[in-house]
Amino acid sequence: KERSFMAIRKKQEPDEYQKALRKFHKKSNRHVVVFEADISEDEKRRIFSDADHLRQCGNELLGIMERNLEQLLRTKRYRALQKLYGKVADPIHALEKKEVLSDEETQKLNHLKKERAELTNSMNRMRESYQVTWDFCRTKMMELKETYHLQSIFALSRAEDIWAAIETILYSSGRKLHFKKRGDLPEIRAKQSTRGLVIDSSQSGLIVKYGKVTIPCKYKAKDLWLWDEEKAILAYLEESEIQDAHAVDQMSKGIIMDTYRPCFASLVCKKIRGRLRVYVHITVEGKAISKRRKDSTPRHYYGKGNIGCDIGTQTIAYTSNTEV
Structure with a gap:
């Protein structure tokens, strides 16, 4: 009689460096960068259909x-x-x-x-x-x-x-579940940068691959902040291993640095004035880059005075001597 043996898949245990890197990812900050997808109308309709x-x-x-x-x-x-x-x-x-x-x-x-x-x-x-x-x-x-x-x-x-x-x-205090109406499309989100929505670099700049569709990330030429953000993300993608090793080394000294690693991406579909628009939301590791003018001077300065706080409907904004 023939016997069939099933291969037992052993889970590989992470080494000390991988544990430290995971710890850094948990401690680091996050912010979201929004680009517009530079794709054809047919590709937009396909993404709308998938959503x-x-x-x-x-x-x-x-x-x-x-x-x-x-x-x-x-x-x-x-x-x-x-x-x-x-x-x-x-x-x-x-x-x-x-x-x-x-x-x-x-x-x-x-x-x-x-x-x-x-x-x-x-x-x-x-x-x-x-x-x-x-x-x-x-x-x-x-x-x-x-x-x-x-x-x-x-x-x-x-x-x-x-x-x-x-x-x-x-x-918590939730009372009712709400269904998504027709036209109210959920975002297409992948919690990994290498599956579903693959974040990569090209000669033209930052791209996101969605199946067979390659989505270039577009923004206005005057938007210096998005230009700086894209440049920082591309710099990480070129030397990701070196950046991660440096981040772990700095964490051992008590410093949490900004790597600008693209964590994951999502596609948001919107219909604005009858036109189909697809936006690429990329969650980036680290604090957002400070906004600057054309002459490289900062757009916002630290002022002298009392600490300010603005409580909105969904967000709370505050300023102090060290952060905004």
Whole structure:
């Protein structure tokens, strides 16, 4: 009799340098650079079509998850567990804020943490039985993507967005899930720079490869800030290994430097005054380059005075002696 042996795939453990590099990636800052895609109308229509398929697939998954979530929240047992969790969590937060705890308070805190862990396990078991988990959301999306002919990395990014919306209802103040209407297209995002949307350099400048479509990144000639950003990204792509090694070395000295590594890209489809436009959003590692004028003088100076703060609808902006 013939025996078939399956090769066991061993996971390669990262060495010390790779661990340090991952640590640097977690500590470093991020900012987003927006370019316009310089492609033909046919290529734009294809990207719009792919984004619409991603919207339909996401809506189908959202409908399944919404039905499971409603069934879970309708049960008396889960609602009772939520109330008990709230009663236990508030005293824990109050005790953890205190700098010094007495022996009685320490015992009470440990007892409350054990009770919270038991409640968490009970709630997790109920979520698994009602299929309101990240694993179910991810595997269901992998099934649905075959119907809509989507790449795995784009489908997974959309599933992450849907699960984040569900988490706002489970753990935060979210009340309702919202479906994407026709024309409200989600962004096509790949969380890796080497899959799906490949960021590369060419003689003309920065490009993004989306399948068989090569997307040159376009911007206005007068935009010096985008020119500086593109130059910094291209400099990293030319000597990525040297830049990473230098960044790890600087981190050992307590310095987090700006490498301008392109982390990942996403395509945003918009219809402006009847014209189709596709924008390339590239998430870059490091702080944004300071804006300058044509004569290389900085556009913004540090002033003398009080610290300012502007609280907007979605963002908070502040200035201090060291940063803006």
